[in-house]
Each structure stands twice: as structure tokens, then as C-alpha cells.
Amino acid sequence: MDELENRKVFVIAAFVVVAFIFLTRLFYIQIIDDSYRSSADNQALRYVTKYPARGIIYDRKSQVLVQNQAAFDLMVVPRQAEDIDTIAFCEIMDIEKMEYKERLSKAKAYSSYRASIFQKQLTSDEFSRIAESLYRFPGFYGQKRTLRTYPDSVASHVLGYVGEVNAGHLERDSFYRSGDFIGISGLERQYEAELRGERGLEVLMVDVHNTVQGKYSGGNRDVEARAGADLATSIDLDLQVYGERLMNDKKGSIVAISPEDGGILALISSPSYDPNLLVGTKRARNYQLLASNDSLDPLFNRALMAKYPPGSIFKLIQSLVALENNVISENTGFPCNKSLVGCHNHTSATNLREAIQMSCNPYFHQVFKRLISPGKSSNYFVDNALGLSQWAKDVEDFGFGQRLALDLPNLKSGSVPTTEYYDKIYGKRRWAFSTVYSLSIGQGELEVIPIQMANLAATIANRGHYIDPHLVDKVGKDSNVVWSKNETGITKDLFEPIIDAMQWVVEKPGGTARKARIDGIEVCGKTGTAENPHGEDHSVFIAFAPKDDPQIAIAVYVENAGYGGTWAAPIASLMIEKFIRGSVSDSLKENRILEANLLDVEVDED
Amino acid sequence: MRTKVSIFEEIDWLSVALYAALVFFGWLSIYAANYDDQSSQIFTLETNHGKQLLWIALASILGMILLLLDHRFFESFGYIIYGISVFLLLAVLLVGTEIKGAQSWFVLGPVSFQPSEIAKFGTSLALAKYLSTMGVHFSQTKHRLRTLAIVALPALLIMLQPDVGSTLVFLAFTLVLYRQGLSSWYFSLGFAAVFIFIMALFLKQYEWTVFGIIIQGKIAFLAGFTGLIALVYYLLRKVKGALLILGGVFASTLLYFFSVDYVFSNVLKPHHQNRINELLGIVSDPLGAGYNVHQSKIAIGSGGFSGKGFLQGTQTKFNFVPEQSTDFIFCTVGEEWGFLGSLILVFLFLALLIRIIWLSEKQRSSFTRIYGYCVAAILFMHFSINIGMTIGLAPVIGIPLPFFSYGGSSLWSFTILLFSFIKLDSERKFILR
Structure with a gap:
């Protein structure tokens, strides 16, 4: 039996071997191989x-x-x-x-x-x-x-x-x-x-x-x-809603700024679209529809991206730059010499105020000529180039030709032509005032976007400076966004004749923007009619109000709407009154705008 | 003279402690496997862990009763208990209830039990009694055949249910017979048969191309085997009868090799075929036949070194692992206690098995020794198949992990098996033979 008793060793050895095999296997799947862990997570988590x-x-x-x-x-x-x-x-x-x-x-x-x-x-x-039947699936x-x-x-x-x-x-x-x-x-x-x-x-x-x-x-x-x-x-929802209603069936844009802090009160580009169309699953389809609408192009943000010649509103800047550079005084008069540049029929301006009020083209032709002929060089071409350089710099100080600090993407800068620009086109000393004179009345190579026009109105309202036009004042609960103040370098007093003239534009009989008048609110404005080689001219109006305590500065641009005083001015005045008073008193004026459809104006195809 | 010593002084408390540790660890695992945040009540008969608590209490009482019985009961009633087992195994084939494809249960109202559980106990007692009978020598063929009959009768009846798992457990008795003198050649033969069986199935899927000739896996195996036989013959060429013996071995191996396919596809049921194919890696079907093992391995493997923590397992708790309270209870250990917990569990079982063998060898009564070997062998078989199955080393055969798996019938039968041995062992000193 002794021999058989030794067999217990083999029996125990069998137990140990099996246990060892199990532990080896367990060691492998539990510690060495990670894949089980991730399988478990994928399944149960x-x-x-x-x-x-x-x-x-x-x-x-x-x-x-x-x-x-x-x-x-x-x-x-x-x-x-x-x-x-x-x-x-x-x-x-x-x-x-x-x-x-x-x-x-x-x-x-x-x-x-x-x-x-x-x-x-x-x-x-x-x-x-x-959801209630989801448990079945x-x-x-x-x-x-x-x-x-x-x-x-x-x-x-x-x-x-x-x-x-x-x-x-x-x-x-x-x-x-x-x-x-x-x-x-x-x-x-x-x-x-x-x-x-x-x-x-x-x-x-x-x-x-x-x-x-x-x-x-x-x-x-x-x-x-x-x-x-x-x-x-800084958007004023009520004003924004009202502005979009006014611009219904019109092509163009409205930008309203609070001059005091640069906050944009309303920014309207028309035609527009219902933002709810671009939400959720229907976005892709609706986007296609909007994008393929060539004639109206509702996705195009005119207020930031449409480049227009500024037209007559540019005469305001010309006046200020000329006064600052002492080439004229507020009492300087020029005859309305239509041989220089075309003009409408009016008496000759005996001073700057009248020239602005009547928007006299020959007057500003002569002002601009003085501006870019500073007499710094005996060579006519060199002198004009020097003059233009200084002028361009002064104009850029108004925020023209540069991208404003606005907090929206795709903002255009517009352009103010410089000496370099003309040198490139015509060659050095190959151009002079006679080449570039159309700048004097805001035509030619000048390109301005609507928000820059509104910013101009704000700058004048502030008598010389502007705060970066912007939309957002505060992010989150307590993080204020700081926007900087920009100086034009124009002496404050020099604005008074300009502003007086702007008030006359609206209020004096014969002013070009009589339709912008509001009882009880002193509105200062300037019309413009930008030449449009493709069809009816574009209607422009910039304004601010009230005169002595400006709360709103505004630019209205209506494409193919003809003369600036006809459409742009009344739209601006309705916006101003709406903002300052909360309601509009002249329903006749309001209805005329609301009912007007300026989209069907004939446009030359080219 | 036998003094009236309290039997508790003679009890092997180490075995009892190991038993208690396994049962407690097992209950914790059942609790964890069924735990959900909504109801964490322990004392309720609504849940598995609540019921298991009741089974454990009843098992303790059962253990106490066994310890208080006269030790002669086991030897005297050995054949009677065996006889009852066989009777019940016959009865269950006629009036039993079929659960999961096997007619192996008696269901009497709320109580249900498997006669195969009692048969393990009965067969152990009968085997121990027969082999310890004066004049019975295992070396004699007549006695060997009777021994075989004692084991084979209940095993065949269980196979008719059919309950493959419980039938396989009866193979455990070969370990007892080995201790009684069964030649180790039988084991070598057994291993060789299993090896060839696996090779025959496994090599089917392979073929290699050598010098443009396609060689199938089976052909390669046979060529190798033929070469081996030829080599052995060369070495033994001078020995008389070597040709005859080697020829016989060669022929029977070939016959067996080719019958594997036939047996595999015609005798085994499809779900058995699938489980074997899955185990050998011949097919991989983690959503079908391999689902249980795949999920079980994920649960255990995701435990890592120290596990996810008690009640933190996701795979077992959220029913990814099937049968997570019964056959796959080890997954909970592997997932929540990690390698460390698995190590402790394996050591607990190993300690208990070695302790039983060690105690058995100390017996003066050969009845007790043989019975002890039976207990160790049955526990070992359950342990090997159950854990092997959960970690993908054995085919999926539904048998419980002793003391661990949920279920009164299995807990009681293992308690009876073990405590009968502890009782017999406690009488060791008072037996003269």
C-alpha cells in the first residue's frame, strides 16, 4: 500500500497544476490584455x-x-x-x-x-x-x-x-x-x-x-x-424691427449709431431674410434658396460689404478738411461755375454754410483744388501729389478707407485713393487735379460702405471724434468690452458751420432734405445722390439728432431710388423719431415709405 | 475506551473555516450579481441573495445534524443511499420535469431538486464501502468490473436525461481509482485520446502550400504520426512483438482519428459542436454560440488587478453575463475583485482540496479515506470545469461552482458531501482498523 500512498503526491500535483493554469490565464486576461476592459466599457457604459x-x-x-x-x-x-x-x-x-x-x-x-x-x-x-414608445426599440x-x-x-x-x-x-x-x-x-x-x-x-x-x-x-x-x-x-430691438419694415421692398441699408458710445442701434440690410429659416434641418435647403436668389441676394450684408461712391455727403468731409487746413474759411464764397462740374440751378454760395445747404458742386470743386494745391512745390504735379497725400490722410482719419473696429466678420474697408494709387495707374507726375477732380464731390475712386457713412454722421455729431462702432457691450455677466475713441484731428469749433448747414439742409426752405424734418426735433443731415452708371442713382442720406444733444446718428442708403432727399431722408427721419420718441407722429410720411416698392425700378443690364 | 469527548474538539476546523469562507464569499458575489441601486435589502426572499441566505442557514443546520450523526451511519447506509439515488435517477426519467432541455429535476411545489446531486453522494459512499470491503482487491478484474458498474450505472442514467455536465463529474471517480491502484496508463491513454480528438478537429481548418502542393492539416498530422511510429519501431526493432504492438497502436489511432469527425458531427448535438468549435477557436461567434464565454471573459478581464470594487461591476450586474448567479458566478469575483480576488478564490479551493487529501491519507479507516478522495475528486471536477469554462479554457458545461453558485440543491449536496467527510474524519482516533 505504501507505493499507492505516494500517489497522493500526483493527485495533489494535478490540483496544483490546474490552479496554476487558471491563475496564468487569469493573469493574462485580467492584467496583460487590455481589450476586455475596453469591451466592457463599450458595452456597459x-x-x-x-x-x-x-x-x-x-x-x-x-x-x-x-x-x-x-x-x-x-x-x-x-x-x-x-x-x-x-x-x-x-x-x-x-x-x-x-x-x-x-x-x-x-x-x-x-x-x-x-x-x-x-x-x-x-x-x-x-x-x-x-419618446414614449422608444423603450420598445x-x-x-x-x-x-x-x-x-x-x-x-x-x-x-x-x-x-x-x-x-x-x-x-x-x-x-x-x-x-x-x-x-x-x-x-x-x-x-x-x-x-x-x-x-x-x-x-x-x-x-x-x-x-x-x-x-x-x-x-x-x-x-x-x-x-x-x-x-x-x-x-447695443441693438435697439424696436428700432431694428421698425427699420426692417421701412426697408421692405427696397434695396439698401440703414445703420444707426449712438454717437456717445459708438453702439450700433440698428443695422439693416435689405432685402433680408427670416433668420428662423436657417435653423435646424431646413437650413441647408433654405440656404440654397436664399443663395440662389441672384437679383435680391438677401444673404449679402450691404451695410458692411456694399461699396458705394459717397456722393454729396462727402462734401461735409471736404469742408472740414479744408477748414482745418486753412484753405478756406467759413465765409469763403465761390461762384456756381457749371463749366467746372455739373450742378443744379441755384444761386451762388456766398459762404460755406450755403454751399453745403445747396450742395454746390462747383464750390467744392474749387475747395478741393485749393486742398490739393498746397504750394509746397513749384512743380504742379509734385504739388498736387503732396496735397493729395495730406488730404487722403485727413479723410482716413474719419474712418474712411480703413476697416473699422466693428465686431462683425466680413467687414469691408472701402477705399480712399492715395498718391501711390494714382502713380500706379497713370505713372508718377503724370496726373494732377484735373485727373482726380471728381473726388471733390464724392465721386471717382472713392468707395465707402454704409457703416462708414453712419460713422461720419456720428463723428460730426460728436464734433470731431468717434467711438469704434460696435454691437457688443458686455460678454457674460460682468465682462464689459472696451471700445476705443478715435480723433479726427479736426478742431471742434470748425464743426459749427457744418452742423448749422446740415440743419438748414433739413429745415430751411430750399434745403435738399425737407422730407427729413421732424416737428420738435432738430435734425441735421446731408443728402447725397451717388451716380449709378447701371441705372437709377442711389439715394443717400446721413443725419444725426437732436442737434445739440445727439442721441442717434444714421446713414440710409437706398439703391436705385434716385435723389437722396426723396427716399433716404424720410426713412432716416422716421428712424430718428422712432428712436427718440418711441413712436412716429407723421403717419402720412410713414405710410408712403411702407408702401413704396423700389425693387421694380428698371435696371440696365450690362 | 471511548471517552465522552465533545465531538467539536475533534472536528477539523480548518476545513470548516475554508467552507465558511467560500460560502460567505459566494454569497457576497450573488448579492453583487443581483444588486441594483433601487433595492439593496438583504433579508428578503424576493431576491436570489435573500433566498441564498436562507439556503445557507439551512445548510448550516444540515451540517450540524451530520456532525451529530453516528459515524457508522455512513458506512451502514452507503448502499441504501446509493440504491435510493439510482431509484430516483430512474424515477426522474419517468416523472421528472424538463428544465433547459434535460429531464433532471423533481419539482414539488416551491421545492425542486436534482437527484444527480444525491447520486454523487450515494456513489461516493457505495464506492468507498465496496472498495473497503474485506476481500475486495482492486487489482482483480472481477472487482474492477463491479467498481466500474457502481460508477457507470448512475452516470449512464444521468446521461439519459441528458445532463452532460453531471455525467462528466462522474469521471472524477477515476482519480479515486487511481489512488486505489488504477494504472496511470489509462490517464495517458485518456490524454492521448483527447489530444487526438482536438487535433482532428483543429487541424481541419488549416492547409499549407509547399512547393506548389497543397497539404491539408490532417494529412500533415498523419504524416507526422506515421513518421513517429516508424521512428519508434526503428528504435525497438530488436524487441520481440514490437511490430505487432506498434501496428496495433497505429491502426487503432488511425481508426480513432477518422472516427472523430463522424462522432463529432453525428453523435454530438449541434450546440455541443458549437461550444467545442468556439473553444478551439475554429469559429468565432461572440453573438451566438460564443456569447456566454465572450461576455464572461469581458467581465473577468475587465476586472484588472484589483477589480472594480464591491458592487461596482457593470457586466455582471447588468445582465451582460448570463447565469451570473449560478454557473457564471465566478465572473462577479473576477470583475469586482480582480486578479487579487480570483487568486484568493483559487487558493481557497486549492487549500480545501489539499486539506481533504491530506486528512484522507491520515485515516486508519480505508472507507473514510476512499470517501475523502471521492469528495476531493468531485469538488475538483466542478472547480476545474466551472472556472475553466468562464475563462474559456473548457467548453461551456453548466455545472455549479461548489459552495459559490446560487441554489439550495447544489449548496446542500456539497455541504452533505463535505460535512459527512468532516464527521468521519472526527472519529479517526476512535477507529482501530
């Missing part, structure tokens, strides 16, 4: 992105311009959705079976185990309709998102719009994930970093039936989403 609410944009009186509405993306994890009742699902979703298959195979192509969007941006109503769940909504459907060109990030965005900025929203134009784009907030993450445990079983690890790995910062803008 659901990583839900918590999308932050985008910042809300308010007007100057804390009225909402754009806010958020809840929306839901219907997500699908293809691997878990294999055994669902497809027919019932398609019925609830109101889609064809083919469509279902197509979308699911698209999701599968991305990943069988990870969630893809099955249907984007369902509204709360749409989602709540299907494992693998499907709703992911909360927010969409933009515009309660008053205005200011589309100011606010801009958001869209889903594209491949380019994803590559440039690692912040974004596929499916994120990003500001594409307007304030949405300019303040994207502030508005977007920060994504959060929720790690949930799900069981084998895809039912959520609570937070993983007590919510330790969760990250709260941080909402985007709200923007407080």
Missing part, C-alpha cells in the same frame, strides 16, 4: 455628450434677439438595434423601410457599437411623440440639443447663423466634434468662442437591454456642461 446651451444675445434693453429651443437628435447604436420591430419603428418615425435601412447602414459604417445620429434635430414636440435614444430661435425674426445680418461643423472646422480646431454647432456668420461667428460654452460628459451605465441603470461610478467621471456666455448688444 454610455458616454452621453452634454451639449451646452449657446449664449443668448440681448438688445440694449435686455430684450431677446436670439435664444435657444430644445431639440433632440435621435441616436442609434446599430449593434443594439438589430432585433427591433422595424415596421413599427418606421411607422412611428413616418419613414420608409428603405430609408430606415439606408440610415442604419450608414450608422453601421461609422461603428456598430457607438452611437450615430439617426435623425437630426427633432423638435420637442416631434420627439415627445416618439433598444439601441435608440434621444440626445438633447439646442437650436437657435429668433422671437422677432429680425436682425439676421447682425446675428448671423450657426451650422454644423464641417471637415475644415474639425481639422483646424480640436475643440469641435462632429455634430457640433459653430457660428458661421455675424455675431454668432465673431463671438463663437464666448457663445459656444463647453461640452460636458455624462457616463451612464446601461444593462444588456440598453436601459440606463444610473450614473457610472457615482457620477465621478461626469463633467457638467458650461453654458455659453450671453451677449448684451
Whole structure:
């Protein structure tokens, strides 16, 4: 029996060997091989992105311009959705079976185990309709998102719009994930970093039936989403709404600025579009429709991008620059010599005020001639070049020919021609006053955008300086945005004759902008009619009011509307009265504007 | 003279402690596997862990009763208990309830039990009694055949249910017979048979191209085997009868090799075929046949070194692992306690097995020794198949992990097996033979 008793050693050895094999195997799958860990996470954990609410944009009186509405993306994890009742699902979703298959195979192509969007941006109503039956379809769940909504459907060109990030965005900025929203134009784009907030993450445990079983690890790995910062803008919602109504059926733009702080009160580009059209799933289709509308081009922001010759309003700058450079005084008179440049019939101006009031072209022809002939060189060409250099510099000090510090993308700079510019075209010493004289009345190579015209009105209202025109005063709760003050270098007193003349333009009999008169408010303005080689002239009017305590400066530009006093001036006056008084007294004037359709004016095709 | 010493002084408390540790660890795992945040009540019969608590209490009472029994009961009633087991195994085939494809349960109202559990105990007692009978020598063919009959009768009846897992457990008795003198050649033969079986299935999927000739895996195996036999013959060419023996080995191996395919596809059921294919890596179907093992490995593998923490497991708790309270209870240990917990569990079992063998060898009564070997062998078989299955080293065979898995019937039967041995062992000093 002794020999057999030794067999216990082999029996025990067998136990030990099996235990050793098990421990080796366990060591391998538990410690060395990581793949089981990630498989477990993929199966039992659901990583839900918590999308932050985008910042809300308010007007100057804390009225909402754009806010958020809840929306839901219907997500699908293809691997878990294999055994669902497809027919019932398609019925609830109101889609064809083919469509279902197509979308699911698209999701599968991305990943069988990870969630893809099955249907984007369902509204709360749409989602709540299907939510109650969602438990029958494992693998499907709703992911909360927010969409933009515009309660008053205005200011589309100011606010801009958001869209889903594209491949380019994803590559440039690692912040974004596929499916994120990003500001594409307007304030949405300019303040994207502030508005977007920060994504959060929720790690949930799900069981084998895809039912959520609570937070993983007590919510330790969760990250709260941080909402985007709200923007407080200088826009006056009521004025913006009113301005858009006035510009209905007209092509052009209105920019109104508060001269005191540079805040933009209204920025209107017409034709416009309802910003709600570019929200959610319908965005792509509507965008196509808007973009393909060639004749009206509603997506084009005229206030920032349309370059026009300034026309007669430029005479204001000419006057100020001439006074500052002592080439004229406020009492200088010039005869209305129509052989120099065309003019309408009026008595010759005996002083600067009359010249501005009557908008005398030959007068400013002669003023400009003095300006660019400073007598610094005996050579006529050299002297004119020197004069133009100084003039261009002075004009640029008004914010012309340069990009203003406005907080909106795609802002144009316009242009003020310089010596270099003409040298390039004509050659050095090959040009002189006779070549460039049309600048004297705001024609020729001058290009100005509407916001620069409004800024000019604000500068004159301020008697010599302007604050950067801007939209946003405050980001978040307490972060004020600082905007700088810009000096024109023109002595303050020199503005008085100009401003007097601007008041006469509106109020004196024979003034070119009598239609801009408002009982009880001293409006100062200047009309302009920019020559349009393609058709009817463009109608321009800039103004500010009240004269001694300016609250609003405004530029109105109406394309193909003819003489500046006819359309642009009354529109400006309605805006001014609306802003200062809150309502408009002259309903006759108002109705005439509201009913006017200036889109059908004939335009030469070239 | 036998003094009236309290039997508790003679009990092997180490075995009892190991038992208690396993049962407690097991209950914790059942609690964790069924835990959810909403109801964490412990004393309720609504849940598995609540019921298991009741089974444990009843098992403790059962253990106490066994310790208080007269030690002669086991030997005297050995054949009777065996007889009852066989009767019940016959009865269950006629009036039993079919659960999961096997007619192996008696269901009497709320109580249900498997006669195969009692059969393990009965067969152990009968085997120990027969082999310890005066005049029975395992070396004699007549006695060997009777021994075989004692084991084979209940095993065949269980196979008819059919319950493959429990039938396989009866293979454990070969370990007992080995200790009684069964030649180790049988084990070598067994291993060789399993090896060839695996090779025959495994090599089917391979083929290599050598010098433009396509060589199938099976052909390569046979060529190698033929070469090996030829080599052995060359070495033994001078030994008488070598040709005959080697020829016999060669022929029977070939016959066996080619019958594997036939047996595999015609005798085994499709779900058995799938499980074996999955185990050997011939097919990979983590959503179908391989789902259980795939999920089980994910649960265990995701535990890492120290585990996710008690009640923090996601795979077991949220039903990714099937049968997570019963056959796959080890997953909870692997997931929540990690490698460290698995190590402790394996060591607990190993310690208990070695302790039983060690105690058995100290017995003066060969009945007790043989019975002890039976207990160790049965526990070992369950342990090996169950853990092996959860980590993908053994095919999926539904048998419980002793003391761990949820279920009164299995807990009690293992308690009876172990405590009968502890009782018998406690009488060691008073037995003269």
C-alpha cells in the first residue's frame, strides 16, 4: 500500500497544476490584455455628450434677439438595434423601410457599437411623440440639443447663423466634434468662442437591454456642461424691427449709431431674410434658396460689404478738411461755375454754410483744388501729389478707407485713393487735379460702405471724434468690452458751420432734405445722390439728432431710388423719431415709405 | 475506551473555516450579481441573495445534524443511499420535469431538486464501502468490473436525461481509482485520446502550400504520426512483438482519428459542436454560440488587478453575463475583485482540496479515506470545469461552482458531501482498523 500512498503526491500535483493554469490565464486576461476592459466599457457604459446651451444675445434693453429651443437628435447604436420591430419603428418615425435601412447602414459604417445620429434635430414636440414608445426599440435614444430661435425674426445680418461643423472646422480646431454647432456668420461667428460654452460628459451605465441603470461610478467621471456666455448688444430691438419694415421692398441699408458710445442701434440690410429659416434641418435647403436668389441676394450684408461712391455727403468731409487746413474759411464764397462740374440751378454760395445747404458742386470743386494745391512745390504735379497725400490722410482719419473696429466678420474697408494709387495707374507726375477732380464731390475712386457713412454722421455729431462702432457691450455677466475713441484731428469749433448747414439742409426752405424734418426735433443731415452708371442713382442720406444733444446718428442708403432727399431722408427721419420718441407722429410720411416698392425700378443690364 | 469527548474538539476546523469562507464569499458575489441601486435589502426572499441566505442557514443546520450523526451511519447506509439515488435517477426519467432541455429535476411545489446531486453522494459512499470491503482487491478484474458498474450505472442514467455536465463529474471517480491502484496508463491513454480528438478537429481548418502542393492539416498530422511510429519501431526493432504492438497502436489511432469527425458531427448535438468549435477557436461567434464565454471573459478581464470594487461591476450586474448567479458566478469575483480576488478564490479551493487529501491519507479507516478522495475528486471536477469554462479554457458545461453558485440543491449536496467527510474524519482516533 505504501507505493499507492505516494500517489497522493500526483493527485495533489494535478490540483496544483490546474490552479496554476487558471491563475496564468487569469493573469493574462485580467492584467496583460487590455481589450476586455475596453469591451466592457463599450458595452456597459454610455458616454452621453452634454451639449451646452449657446449664449443668448440681448438688445440694449435686455430684450431677446436670439435664444435657444430644445431639440433632440435621435441616436442609434446599430449593434443594439438589430432585433427591433422595424415596421413599427418606421411607422412611428413616418419613414420608409428603405430609408430606415439606408440610415442604419450608414450608422453601421461609422461603428456598430457607438452611437450615430439617426435623425437630426427633432423638435420637442416631434420627439415627445416618439419618446414614449422608444423603450420598445433598444439601441435608440434621444440626445438633447439646442437650436437657435429668433422671437422677432429680425436682425439676421447682425446675428448671423450657426451650422454644423464641417471637415475644415474639425481639422483646424480640436475643440469641435462632429455634430457640433459653430457660428458661421455675424455675431454668432465673431463671438463663437464666448457663445459656444463647453461640452460636458455624462457616463451612464446601461444593462444588456440598453436601459440606463444610473450614473457610472457615482457620477465621478461626469463633467457638467458650461453654458455659453450671453451677449448684451447695443441693438435697439424696436428700432431694428421698425427699420426692417421701412426697408421692405427696397434695396439698401440703414445703420444707426449712438454717437456717445459708438453702439450700433440698428443695422439693416435689405432685402433680408427670416433668420428662423436657417435653423435646424431646413437650413441647408433654405440656404440654397436664399443663395440662389441672384437679383435680391438677401444673404449679402450691404451695410458692411456694399461699396458705394459717397456722393454729396462727402462734401461735409471736404469742408472740414479744408477748414482745418486753412484753405478756406467759413465765409469763403465761390461762384456756381457749371463749366467746372455739373450742378443744379441755384444761386451762388456766398459762404460755406450755403454751399453745403445747396450742395454746390462747383464750390467744392474749387475747395478741393485749393486742398490739393498746397504750394509746397513749384512743380504742379509734385504739388498736387503732396496735397493729395495730406488730404487722403485727413479723410482716413474719419474712418474712411480703413476697416473699422466693428465686431462683425466680413467687414469691408472701402477705399480712399492715395498718391501711390494714382502713380500706379497713370505713372508718377503724370496726373494732377484735373485727373482726380471728381473726388471733390464724392465721386471717382472713392468707395465707402454704409457703416462708414453712419460713422461720419456720428463723428460730426460728436464734433470731431468717434467711438469704434460696435454691437457688443458686455460678454457674460460682468465682462464689459472696451471700445476705443478715435480723433479726427479736426478742431471742434470748425464743426459749427457744418452742423448749422446740415440743419438748414433739413429745415430751411430750399434745403435738399425737407422730407427729413421732424416737428420738435432738430435734425441735421446731408443728402447725397451717388451716380449709378447701371441705372437709377442711389439715394443717400446721413443725419444725426437732436442737434445739440445727439442721441442717434444714421446713414440710409437706398439703391436705385434716385435723389437722396426723396427716399433716404424720410426713412432716416422716421428712424430718428422712432428712436427718440418711441413712436412716429407723421403717419402720412410713414405710410408712403411702407408702401413704396423700389425693387421694380428698371435696371440696365450690362 | 471511548471517552465522552465533545465531538467539536475533534472536528477539523480548518476545513470548516475554508467552507465558511467560500460560502460567505459566494454569497457576497450573488448579492453583487443581483444588486441594483433601487433595492439593496438583504433579508428578503424576493431576491436570489435573500433566498441564498436562507439556503445557507439551512445548510448550516444540515451540517450540524451530520456532525451529530453516528459515524457508522455512513458506512451502514452507503448502499441504501446509493440504491435510493439510482431509484430516483430512474424515477426522474419517468416523472421528472424538463428544465433547459434535460429531464433532471423533481419539482414539488416551491421545492425542486436534482437527484444527480444525491447520486454523487450515494456513489461516493457505495464506492468507498465496496472498495473497503474485506476481500475486495482492486487489482482483480472481477472487482474492477463491479467498481466500474457502481460508477457507470448512475452516470449512464444521468446521461439519459441528458445532463452532460453531471455525467462528466462522474469521471472524477477515476482519480479515486487511481489512488486505489488504477494504472496511470489509462490517464495517458485518456490524454492521448483527447489530444487526438482536438487535433482532428483543429487541424481541419488549416492547409499549407509547399512547393506548389497543397497539404491539408490532417494529412500533415498523419504524416507526422506515421513518421513517429516508424521512428519508434526503428528504435525497438530488436524487441520481440514490437511490430505487432506498434501496428496495433497505429491502426487503432488511425481508426480513432477518422472516427472523430463522424462522432463529432453525428453523435454530438449541434450546440455541443458549437461550444467545442468556439473553444478551439475554429469559429468565432461572440453573438451566438460564443456569447456566454465572450461576455464572461469581458467581465473577468475587465476586472484588472484589483477589480472594480464591491458592487461596482457593470457586466455582471447588468445582465451582460448570463447565469451570473449560478454557473457564471465566478465572473462577479473576477470583475469586482480582480486578479487579487480570483487568486484568493483559487487558493481557497486549492487549500480545501489539499486539506481533504491530506486528512484522507491520515485515516486508519480505508472507507473514510476512499470517501475523502471521492469528495476531493468531485469538488475538483466542478472547480476545474466551472472556472475553466468562464475563462474559456473548457467548453461551456453548466455545472455549479461548489459552495459559490446560487441554489439550495447544489449548496446542500456539497455541504452533505463535505460535512459527512468532516464527521468521519472526527472519529479517526476512535477507529482501530
